[in-house]
Amino acid sequence: MMNTTEQSTEHFRKILWDRLQRLDTHSGTGNTEFHTVTERLTIQIAFNRLDNNEYNKCIKCNGIIAATRLFANPTALTCDDCDLGKTA
Ligand SMILES: [Zn+2]
Numbered sequence: 001m002m003n004t005t006e007q008s009t010e011h012f013r014k015i016l017w018d019r020l021q022r023l024d025t026h027s028g029t030g031n032t033e034f035h036t037v038t039e040r041l042t043i044q045i046a047f048n049r050l051d052n053n054e055y056n057k058c059i060k061c062n063g064i065i066a067a068t069r070l071f072a073n074p075t076a077l078t079c080d081d082c083d084l085g086k087t088a
Contacts (some may be wrong), residue, residue, distance in 0.1 A: 014072050016043050042075045058082055
C-alpha cells in the first residue's frame with residue numbers, strides 16, 4: 001500500500017543514496033578525510049532508521065521530527081525542540 005509516508009520514505013532513501021554515491025566518488029580520489037567518514041556513518045544511520053520505521057522519531061524525546069525539518073536536513077536525528085535545547 002502506497003501512502004504519503006511511504007512515498008516520503010522513498011524520497012529520503014533516494015536523497016541519502018545520492019549523497020552516498022557522491023561520497024563514493026570522492027573516496028575514489030583517495031579522500032579519507034574525517035568529514036567524509038563521519039558523513040558516511042551519518043547516512044548509514046539514517047538508512048537504518050528508515051529500515052526500522054523510526055526515521056522521523058526523535059532520538060532524544062521519541063517525538064516526531066517534522067517532515068519540513070527532514071526535508072531540510074535528511075540526516076536529522078532530533079526534533080526542532082531538542083535541537084534547540086528546549087527539552088533535554
Ligand atoms: Zn525531540
